[in-house]
Amino acid sequence: MIRSIASLARLISIARTFARHDALFPLEHMGVARPIVTLAKLASRRQATGRPGERLSAALEELGPTFVKLGQALSVRPDLVGEDIADHLSNLQDRLPPFSGDIARQTIEEEFAKPLDSLFAQFDYTATAAASIAQVHFAETHDGDRVAVKVLRPDIEARFRQDIELCLWLAQLIECIRPALRRLRPIEVVRTFETSVNIEMDLRLEAAAASELRENTENDNGFRVPKIDWVRTGRRVMTLERIDGTRIDELAALEPTEFAPRDILRQSAEAFFNQVFRDGFFHADIHPGNMFVTADGTLCPVDFGIMGRLDKKTRNYLADMLIGFLDRDYKRVAEVHFEAGYVPAQKSVGAFTQAIRSIGEPILGKPLHEISLAHLLAHLFQITETFEMEAQPQLLLLQKTMLVAEGVGRNLDPTVNMWSLARPLIEEWIILNRGPEARLRDMVTDTVTSLEQLPQFLSRAEHLGSRKPASDGHNDPVSNGQRSDWVLYGLIAVVIVLLTANL
Known part of the structure; x- marks a missing residue:
């Protein structure tokens, strides 16, 4: 009340x-x-x-x-x-006005129960950036490492x-x-x-996200995630390697360098594709203020508070759907949605195919550099009510991230479609993950998984068959044994059917 x-x-x-x-x-x-x-x-x-x-x-x-x-x-x-x-x-x-550097110092000292001077040889009390949850200060450790220190605002949790x-x-x-x-x-x-x-208010979790993204991409050329300083990271303070670079949208500053905007665009497209399809874990807040380009042309993201995660099933759905759209096989696109369970089974495949065509034709009929995969997904989500599709938050986050990425790409080079630059990676991934050999490999994996679960099925069947039924006090061991056998045989039959279906 x-x-x-x-x-x-x-x-x-x-x-x-x-x-x-x-x-x-x-x-x-x-x-x-x-x-x-x-x-x-x-x-x-x-x-x-x-x-x-x-x-x-x-x-x-x-x-x-x-x-x-x-x-x-x-x-x-x-x-x-x-x-x-x-x-x-x-x-x-x-963006919000920064809080005082003295409050930041107090937060850091309370977090680590140490004086600020014992943690950093130099600390800039003037914040370099301030947002709704935290602000960032530049500092230098006693080992000479130049770092950025993110500090939560006071009382923000309440x-x-x-x-x-x-x-x-x-x-x-x-x-x-x-x-x-x-x-x-x-x-x-x-x-x-x-x-x-x-997650954003526990900076250890943001640090873990940055660490995971760094581990996933450590062998990717032209992309580098700053290293976390775990010794100086806690719930309300995060310390990471400082990035010296230029915002990705500041073209005037990028032009005098040795790398072209199209090279940056290609690296951006490849990095985003690898995160989404290869790793299933992507930076979901890639506006220009969160992406920097270093002097050697390397892309460096910052701010890892908003991340997206896609499981293998969702990535396969995305791949099959995009292939269907690009091939203009709208019936296949519709079938993918039914197979994924996104559209209720009682809905008409034909009607949904018609709706898919109404989305695909206007977009795919444009010149290549004007095609937007983000808008394609956006129009798809608009028909959710008609076909009783439940919202898929992870895909909505991906769509908005793609929209931001496309905007950055147009700013770098409006004559190029960023996804076409990543096409070799896309084709390679599709062959490795959605081709005939990949589907056969998935079937074998599912079969092995089912076989590994067989002892559990049998154990449960035996346990179920050996349970004493509630009765009038009489216990018929023959009936119980027969019941156990029938339950056991029935479950074995179910397992065999499942294995046959996988093969």
Whole structure:
């Protein structure tokens, strides 16, 4: 009860902020808290101009760090907010005035229970970058290593926790009074957002993500992830190798160097492809401020708070779908969705094929350098409601990451399609992972897995058959033995059928 009252009070304050920016349309569309929306309209003067997405972005920025982060999270959900609004939300600037260097020093000393001077020979008290969750200071260790030190804002955890509780309460309210919107999984959206923020607020987890990405790509030419200084990394402080380079979007600074923008674009495409398809673990926040180019032309990412992960099944689905689109085999694209379970089995394959064709033809008919795989996925997600497709958050995050990557690519060289530069890698991966030999290898692996599980099946069958049934107190050992045999034979038959299907 107290939580609901507090949430209502906070919701009224938020609604008034939305009203001042003429950005109440999300609450109106969801059909929740109508009295609050009406009161907010009456009580607040509208001062905003611009497109809906711009007005919503301005309101979220005024509401503070949690809502900026929420807006960025919703920017990868065009199925929830619409493509136009999602595009504007992706431009939300996660910047705040820095807190004092003395507070940063105090946080570092409390984290490691040591004086700052014992950790660093030199520490710049002026932050070089400041965002909603943390800020970055340059420093130098006693070994002479030049490092960047990321420090969480004071009391940031409590502020986020309070706002996330409100978002969860609102999501539960939406699912309760608007059952039609359950398909979009609003509670899961908030939980995913909560998990993402919690990861960002434990800098050990961000450091682990950077370490994993570095390990995955250590043999990739032209791409290098900064090394984590684990001795000086904790929950509220992360220290990593400092990168000296130029932002990838600062073409004027890149031109005098020995490498061409097209070379950088090719390296970017290859790095992104390797992360998504080869490793299934990719940097999901690759806006220009998070990607630098060193003097020798090496790409160096920073800020590993938002990462994406795709399992083998999802990567295979993506590969089969993209091959189908590029071959204009729209029936195969449709079948891939049914095989993956993304479209309910009772839906028409023919109708879905028709919808797929309506997406593919307008995009694939363009000149090569104008084809956008990100827009292809975006249009695909737009038909989810018609065919009762459940949202796939991991694919939505990938689509938005691809959109940002394509924008960076166009800035580097608008005459080249970045994905065409990665085509040799794509073709090699498809042959190795989706060709006839790969499919046979997968079948053999599935068969071996089934055989390894056979003893467990038999053990469970024996246990099930030996259990004494509840009866009138009489125990027939012959009947029990027969029942055990029949259960055992039945399960063996099931295993044989499964093995035969794999072969």
